[in-house]
Amino acid sequence: EPFIDATAASKDEITAQISQCPSGALSYSVDGVEHRDRDGDPQVFVAPHGP
Numbered sequence: 001e002p003f004i005d006a007t008a009a010s011k012d013e014i015t016a017q018i019s020q021c022p023s024g025a026l027s028y029s030v031d032g033v034e035h036r037d038r039d040g041d042p043q044v045f046v047a048p049h050g051p
Contacts, residue, residue, distance in 0.1 A: 015028055018037070019037055021037060024036070
């Protein structure tokens with residue numbers, strides 16, 4: 001949240017919201033160039049006694 005209506009929001013509003021994704025799971029592309037919040041391979045961290 002907040003949710004964005006991709007059919008009504010501007011490109012700047014959409015890209016700003018994507019950049020706020022805390023997990024880095026979202027990305028977008030402009031003119032064939034992919035933009036990611038984080039580079040690198042996905043990683044998994046296991047916390048002792050964690051959920």
